[in-house]
Amino acid sequence: MCNSNVKSAGVAQIAGRPVLQPAGNRVAATEVARPLKKSLQKSLSMPASYDNAAAAPAAAAPKNTGAGDFARAAAAAPYLLPPTPAKAAGARAVPSVGAEKSRKAPKKAGAVLPVVTFAALEAFEVAGPAGSIAAAQREHVTQAQAQRKSRIAHYGRTASFSRVEGRVGATATATATAAAPGAAPVVATLEEKRCSFITAYSDPVYVAYHDEEWGLPVHDDELLFEMLTLSGVQVGADWASILRRRHIYREAFSGFDVEAVAKYTEKQMASVSAGFGLDLGTIRGAVNNAWRILEVRRDFGSFGKYVWGFVNHKPLSPGYKYSRKIPVKTSKSESISKDMVRRGFRFVGPTVLHSFMQAVGLTNDHLVSCPRHRVCSTSSSSSSDAA
Known part of the structure; x- marks a missing residue:
């Protein structure tokens, strides 16, 4: 049975019928949303890749102040703001642990901290462009490893300068002898046939x-x-x-x-x-x-x-x-x-x-x-x- 002597009780209209309920459960009147500060607008600014795509609808929409600006900003950059569940009528708002900590932490004047959650980061990774910084770094590391393996594979397989020069000199001598069989043989210095301690860099x-x-x-x-x-x-x-x-x-x-x-x-x-x-x-x-x-x-x-x-x-x-x-x-x-x-x-x-x-x-x-x-x-x- 309802006690009519409860002074804290009040009457509220729900679905057109008066309902008796405690005064603490009354729903506060909706406050008019204030316009965003400039610092918060900068924190919610879109990446350069999305500027051109969002410029056209933003220019076509009529100017408005208050909650409309915040809604349009949230719709344009969904990966920065976490989804907010709808509050049931008459439900008490339960503050989160992070919110309590943020209330206790001292705030500097004029500082606005952007809200970033794991869901927002995950959405940003999914919606980010293909050539992101992480992908570029992975590609750079892969190329560096490939170059290093190619250098190691060719260690000790390059012909020395003296042997290459000797083969060129031998080829030139053989060509000159074949071109003039009746002429005197040309005496050429064959680097590859000399003693190996005589190189192209010897004094x-x-x-x-x-x-x-x-x-x-x-x-x-x-x-x-x-x-x-x-x-x-x-x-x-x-x-x-x-x-x-x-x-x-x-x-x-x-x-x-x-x-x-x-x-x-x-x-x-x-x-x-x-x-x-x-x-x-x-x-x-x-x-x-x-x-x-x-x-x-x-x-x-x-x-x-x-x-x-x-x-x-x-x-x-x-x-x-x-x-x-x-x-x-x-x-x-x-x-x-x-x-x-x-x-x-x-x-x-x-x-x-x-x-x-x-x-x-x-x-x-x-x-x-x-x-x-x-x-x-x-x-x-x-x-x-x-x-």
């Missing part, structure tokens, strides 16, 4: 030394003395730098005249060291070796006969196919080094002696594919026949 002085001197048999005492001195100086340096200063050594040691160098006094050695910028220890070692060569001459007749006697006056020919197989010293260089050290020579270690043997033709260490290998072998056979 021209070193290349000329390889093509003209290295490996040719030498029997002259002065030239043997020169190559022995240069081989000792070359330790810790490269042949190209020594060959560029070769004229300085020749002038400092009187053209490598054994008898003239053997007569150098301590004062002359100091003068040569200061005048030519050479190490004093190197000069003293060369003078000492000149004395020992004079002693060898008295025992063997010449320094050349003494040196070539270790190989039975015939150069060694190991026949290397690859430069990495060429050793820095051999058992033969070790035996020659021991005998020369016993005789009082200086700067004649096994490595220095092996370099000396290569330079004067005691061993033909040109690769078998190098044209100089055959030239040095022919020169050594002719010199041995003459001896």
Whole structure:
């Protein structure tokens, strides 16, 4: 039964009939919507891709203020605003947890925070254009991975510059020979057939030394003395730098005249060291070796006969196919080094002696594919026949 004494009760009209209900359930009168602030209008602004599509209906619609503007903005950008369920008449509005937090949080004057929900983000991803930022990033990563795989796949498969140039030179030589069979053969430098340590970037002085001197048999005492001195100086340096200063050594040691160098006094050695910028220890070692060569001459007749006697006056020919197989010293260089050290020579270690043997033709260490290998072998056979 209804208690008529309840003072808080009131009468409301529902479907044309008066209904008794508590005063707290009364529906407040609908407030007139206020126009949107400029900051909220900016937050609800549409992307550039939708400006042209929304410009025509926006211009055709009649101007209005209040709730109409907000409704049109929500209809134009549905992916920014979550759908709002319709309120049943007489139902109490239950505030959400996020709304309570937003009420408690202090708000700055003039700041308007846009409402973004997961539904809005999901709708934006679905309605977004095909060329979005995420798609562009995925495409960029895919292309970068493909380029990296292609670079890794070609590691070590590119022909070196020297081999390519050599093949071009060989083709040009063969073409010139075929075009003029009666003409003299053209001598071409075939980069691919030279010793592999001679490349397109090698010093021209070193290349000329390889093509003209290295490996040719030498029997002259002065030239043997020169190559022995240069081989000792070359330790810790490269042949190209020594060959560029070769004229300085020749002038400092009187053209490598054994008898003239053997007569150098301590004062002359100091003068040569200061005048030519050479190490004093190197000069003293060369003078000492000149004395020992004079002693060898008295025992063997010449320094050349003494040196070539270790190989039975015939150069060694190991026949290397690859430069990495060429050793820095051999058992033969070790035996020659021991005998020369016993005789009082200086700067004649096994490595220095092996370099000396290569330079004067005691061993033909040109690769078998190098044209100089055959030239040095022919020169050594002719010199041995003459001896």
